[in-house]
Amino acid sequence: MFFKSKSSALSAEAVLQKLKSVQDPDLNRDIVSLGFVKNLKIEGAKVCFQVELTTPACPVKDQLKQQCEEVVMSLEGVSKVEVEMTANVRGTAPQSNRIVLPTVKNVIAVASGKGGVGKSTVTINLSMALAAEGARVGLLDADIYGPSIPLMMGTTKEKPESREKRVIPIERDGVKMMSMGYLIPEGEPVVWRGPMVHGALTQFLSQVEWGELDYLLIDMPPGTGDAQLTISQSAPLAGAIIVTTPQEVSLIDARKGLKMFQNVKVPILGVVENMSGFVCGHCHEVTHVFRKGGGEKMAAEMGVAVLGSIPLDPQIAETSDLGTPIVVSHPNTQVAQSYRSIAREIAAKLSVLSLGGVSSFKPIEMEWQS
């Protein structure tokens, strides 16, 4: 058998037996029966193995590693344990024979209903946060009329190349990006009717050379119109994230955005409350500029999770305008840490969905035989 080691008194079975006591808290099963333990090697008193998680952005990665080391160390005859944490992201929809985005494991829509709540800022920083965890990430700017990704990512001068009728995305800090902003001259308005928007988005979904991606985040435009319909009908969405600010006028539209995704059966991963409070730089008192607790209230009403909240911090606007997202440029700030934590939360939710089955979804394609 693969795991057998003749020369040692320690058996692979004994190690695996011990590792069965380590549970993945999100998936509610032990890591052995989940098939996470790989390449177990026993060399004398040294035990090495890999733990392959379902996402590199696992919120409990360090905790699991420590538990693995502890339980194996507790075995008699073990003097050293080496655990390597790896990841293989699972997709929520089968990828084979998918025409749209066949190389993308999880497509996530980030929406708000209302404009001006910081959706693009949130989407950009979440994609940077996922990439920082080691995931392969793409970012699609679906706001055809008001693309903001190029500026906020500091890539306004970039022009995508095309190869064999496929467009090569712009890449920055490991995140692959596509936006209408890369295709039109800077400062020029896009004056289009709905069908043109549909056409452009369909091309973004089918003709961009994304390559292998674990997560593709789609920065949705505000509203519940053409763009939203095209994306939810054509993109194999694994889930949606709703961004809102805490005050009622933003929640009204956020609820509609959320409801729209529920109507088209896209799982809601949760709500991100943005601009949730201003922390004074001098006295650290929190001022709830846009009121308090709105995101939580909406999530509770609609039966969805709160993924986290991002404070109102002038540094966010500044880094966005400079094209240096805060997650990358100021990784040690509280804001950056909040983004990292929300990103891990999202990755964990998608892992649960991909293994859970309840929401797993099989696309239908059938030819009628005459």
Added chain:
Amino acid sequence: MAVMSLSPLELKQLGPQHLGIIWNDGHNSLFNVRNLRLKCRCANCVDEWTREKLLDDNSVPLDVKPRKIESVGRYAIKVEWSDGHDAGIYTFEHLRAQCECPLCKSR
């Protein structure tokens, strides 16, 4: 988040003009495909504002059948019909409501 929503697990052609669907709640549906064609809710077949039916049933060939059936996102299917019509989107709920199995028909 893990609310179980209605969706088909499998579609099966049953003879020349019948479609069977196995749903994720265990129900098995049966449809005469021409009846499904007549129930199309697209803007050409049903007035968008008044909901008045615009499609003349007699204009639909008796032997109409799908050419191709495919998913629309995660909530509906789209049918390309042998009479050339392909605008209709059947949400899973609408589809289920048209079920012609003896159990659903007797309700």
